[in-house]
Amino acid sequence: QKEVEQNSGPLSVPEGAIASLNCTYSDRVSQSFFWYRQYSGKSPELIMSIYSNGDKEDGRFTAQLNKASQYVSLLIRDSQPSDSATYLCAVNPFYQGAQKLVFGQGTRLTINP
């Protein structure tokens, strides 16, 4: 089992709809969870961090964390063509120590006008 798993996609969503991206992780005592967005040919940029169970909202983005089920998700409301990118889920497993992250392979999202 991979440490951090994401559906590689591509995920295709019409403009204005909700895009839902999912990520599961294997280390039950993971501490921190992140979503990065990466445009083609560019470096990852942080869009959300979440540390405790529940929902965290920031503008059109909502991160959801369920530690009991070991998944974290990202919802993008009112999707825009500019949201088309690869979204990377990153997790800080407890065994890795305080600083390291393990990244999923990313989900490629396309928003269709």
Add this chain to the structure above:
Amino acid sequence: DVKVTQSSRYLVKRTGEKVFLECVQDMDHENMFWYRQDPGLGLRLIYFSYDVKMKEKGDIPEGYSVSREKKERFSLILESASTNQTSMYLCASSPSTAVAKNIQYFGAGTRLSVL
């Protein structure tokens, strides 16, 4: 804003050459990282440094070394470049503060081609 600067966006080197990739951050972060990113393999950690002159191997350190002589600068060295080291190399930094723990900030990346 956090700024992580990688010295080159594109590099073309010959097999056997010694290659230096430089990374500088301006936020006084304790931790710095080097990753490579390849299609289908995702981001893989090469080396990590949590303080000046301190380093730890990541998942794929073979063929690479690192240097951190100053807090703001973390260098990745390919001792003898090989074609299988053709990749996108990403540098990142993060603070060791309780508030912003584990958040990593990335440089623009260096696309290295070894011919």
